[in-house]
Amino acid sequence: MRFVKGHGTENDFVILPDADGRLELGHKQVAALCDRRAGIGADGVLHVVRTKLCAEVADQAAEAEWFMDYRNADGSIAEMCGNGVRVFARYLVDSGLAGAGELSIATRDGVKRVRLGTAGDVSVDMGMPRVLGVSGVNVNGRDYQGLNVSVGNPHLACVIDDPVADLDLRYWEPDFDHEVYPAGVNIELLNLVADHTVSMRVHERGSGETRSCGTGTVATAVAAAHGIGETTGTWTVRVPGGTLTVTLDERTSHLSGPAVLVASGDYPAVV
Numbered sequence: 001m002r003f004v005k006g007h008g009t010e011n012d013f014v015i016l017p018d019a020d021g022r023l024e025l026g027h028k029q030v031a032a033l034c035d036r037r038a039g040i041g042a043d044g045v046l047h048v049v050r051t052k053l054c055a056e057v058a059d060q061a062a063e064a065e066w067f068m069d070y071r072n073a074d075g076s077i078a079e080m081c082g083n084g085v086r087v088f089a090r091y092l093v094d095s096g097l098a099g100a101g102e103l104s105i106a107t108r109d110g111v112k113r114v115r116l117g118t119a120g121d122v123s124v125d126m127g128m129p130r131v132l133g134v135s136g137v138n139v140n141g142r143d144y145q146g147l148n149v150s151v152g153n154p155h156l157a158c159v160i161d162d163p164v165a166d167l168d169l170r171y172w173e174p175d176f177d178h179e180v181y182p183a184g185v186n187i188e189l190l191n192l193v194a195d196h197t198v199s200m201r202v203h204e205r206g207s208g209e210t211r212s213c214g215t216g217t218v219a220t221a222v223a224a225a226h227g228i229g230e231t232t233g234t235w236t237v238r239v240p241g242g243t244l245t246v247t248l249d250e251r252t253s254h255l256s257g258p259a260v261l262v263a264s265g266d267y268p269a270v271v
């Protein structure tokens with residue numbers, strides 16, 4: 001099975017080209033591919049398949065030839081992945097499946113418009129994030145409150161006073177409100193570190209702590225802006241794997257940053 005490996009600010013993905021929709025990807029297969037010791041290793045899988053072949057998104061086929069069928073490292077399915085869609089676009093262009101410049105990609109959260117810049121950056125129109133209320137989470141005995149933000153997928157973004165760099169999240173099993181988040185949640189913990197600049201750590205649903213999360217940085221920007229009484233503006237979000245830029249306006253949000261392909265090869269079998 002052919003694969004390509006890529007990442008966006010070290011949120012890393014196994015890309016599986018499957019133009020004709022022949023691959024049958026189950027939870028176990030995805031988890032085996034993403035295993036960092038026994039597999040290729042990644043935070044998730046980007047299955048590249050023609051939109052018209054997938055019933056769940058076939059209505060997007062007129063606008064977007066390719067569907068980003070995203071899976072978390074544990075094999076679970078998510079609606080959207082902000083870094084994933086940027087890496088997916090990089091793959092389509094570098095492999096000749098799409099022309100450079102702007103392109104549309106089908107996702108479970110609808111068609112996303114992506115633009116490849118000349119300096120290696122990839123930007124995506126993430127749509128209008130929705131603030132759904134407030135909720136709480138316990139981190140190693142400390143209770144934090146945050147904003148419940150939908151960026152197509154669910155987030156709890158908490159502005160906290162404790163420095164995020166000092167948090168020990170190695171054995172953390174997020175303790176969140178299951179009535180608010182019946183399908184699980186991605187949790188962002190953030191500090192304001194300068195004007196419109198935040199440091200963020202994230203625990204992703206289905207993948208654990210990752211070094212970056214695109215939808216998470218959008219939720220983070222929304223929560224940070226909310227904390228200072230704003231709803232629009234440009235935010236720099238520092239994550240363990242690099243830096244992303246989020247712009248919020250009255251209609252939508254944009255996410256921008258690097259997206260690179262680092263390896264390709266043949267994987268012997270999908271177990």
Ligand SMILES: N[C@@H](CCC[C@H](N)C(=O)O)C(=O)O
Pocket residue numbers: 011044072077078079080081082083084153154186204205206207212213214215216
């Ligand atoms: N890393 C992604 C988000 C991937 C999906 C998430 N774990 C979920 O289950 O909702 C991003 O860059 O947005």
